Amino acid sequence: MLNLGNTRAFLAGMGFGLMMPAVFTAFNRYFDTRRNAAMAMAQVLVAALNISFPFLATLSMDTFGFRGTVALISAYGLHCFPAMLSLQPVEWYMKKEPLDANSQMYQLSGNNLEENKEPVPTLCTSTRRDRKLLDAWKSVEKALDLGLFKQPSFVNIVLGLSLSMTSDLAFISIFPLLLTTAGFSTDELTLVMTTYFTADLISRIFVFLLTSRIDISSRKLFLFGALFSAIFRILYVVGDSFWWIVVISAVLGFLRSFIQIPLPLVVAEAFPTRFVTAFSLYMVVCGCVALSFGPLMSFVKQTTGRLDMVVHLLTLAHILCAV
Known part of the structure; x- marks a missing residue:
């Protein structure tokens, strides 16, 4: 168990x-236009592999056993190395254009030097250790671009994306348990889950076709997915019949791509020149939000004794994102 955890x-x-x-940075650099369409196409392939993977894993378990299946999955993971090696700078493939011979050449002179507007430092009584700590912190802040947290727009985007993504991943993780608690059989559970992921795949194809024809803001797509996912999750809890659950699950699966596909592009549109650090900081915040939601979901479940209240908690996260 310890080895598995490590x-x-x-x-x-x-x-x-x-x-x-690294992947999303390369994607952002290579695609200046129609990023939504390109991302949707990539997500279609991801969804298709996710649907086929359980069947292939079951077939491998029957043929090679548990250890053999783990070995095959590990070998499959080795494809990450050539995939990461393919992420080469876009500048290597850009067409080089000669400079215009008539372009002006500016020489360094006293006339075009910018005036140093920084005030002359005054003497301070702080100790040398305090100055070193302050300089070290400024170096870390500059290297990690922590100054982004001083921008309200960045904090708003990062918290909204983190809440919505955590809500989406947490919901899909407890979805089978919700169906089991509702008393559905294994066959009914399989049908609902298959409907959910099939609708997700169809939606990704739809988003690809839509964004390849129409230029739509990634933020609007994301807000649409978050808002209507919250609405239909409430409807999911209201109904209890099997076919009602099937229909609502199909709608929720269809809306999932509106959250998954434009998520990195929202950051790219808001901070195109600082995407690397902005998205990295988003992942840090998202990890912290996900870690905090685990105990919170457990507390709600133990306090109320109802799993649907956990769904309401996750729905509230989507509503906060939309607001």
């Missing part, structure tokens, strides 16, 4: 956290 939880999580900013 490898799957820590190492895999750390690798995932390092890969995602």
Whole structure:
């Protein structure tokens, strides 16, 4: 169990956290226009693999057993190395254009030097240790671009995206438990989950076709998905019949792509020149929000004794994002 925690939880999580900013940074640099369409196409492939993976894993379990299946999944994960090596700077492939011979060349002279507007430092009584700590903190703040947290727009975007993403991932993790608690059989549970992920795949194709024809803001797509996901989750809790759950699950699966696809593009549109640090800081905040939601969900479940109250908590996170 300790080995599983060290490898799957820590190492895999750390690798995932390092890969995602690099992948989305490369994506942001290579696609100046129609980013939503390109991201939707990539997400279609991801959804198709997610749907087929459980079937392939079951087939592998029957053929090779547990250890053989783990070995195959590990070998499959080795594809991350050539995938990461393919993330080369876009400047390597940009067409080089010669400079205009008539372009003006500016020489360094006293006339075009900017005037130093910084005030002359005054003597202070702080100790040398305090100055070193202050200089070290300023270096860290500059390296990590922590000054972004001083911008209300950045804090608003990061908290909204973190709440919505955490709500989406937490809901899909407790979704089978919700169906089991409601008394549905294994076959009915399989049908509902299949409907959910099939609708998700269809939605990703729809978003790809929509964004390839129409230029839509990523933030508007995200807000649409978050708001209507909150509405239909409330409707999900209200009904209790099987076919009602199937229909609402299909709608929720369809709305999921409106959250998953434009999420990194929201950050890219808001902070195009500082995307790397902005998205990295978003992942840090999202991790903190996800860690805080686990105990909060457990507290609500133990206090109320009802799993649907946990759904209301996750719905509230979507509503806060939309507001």
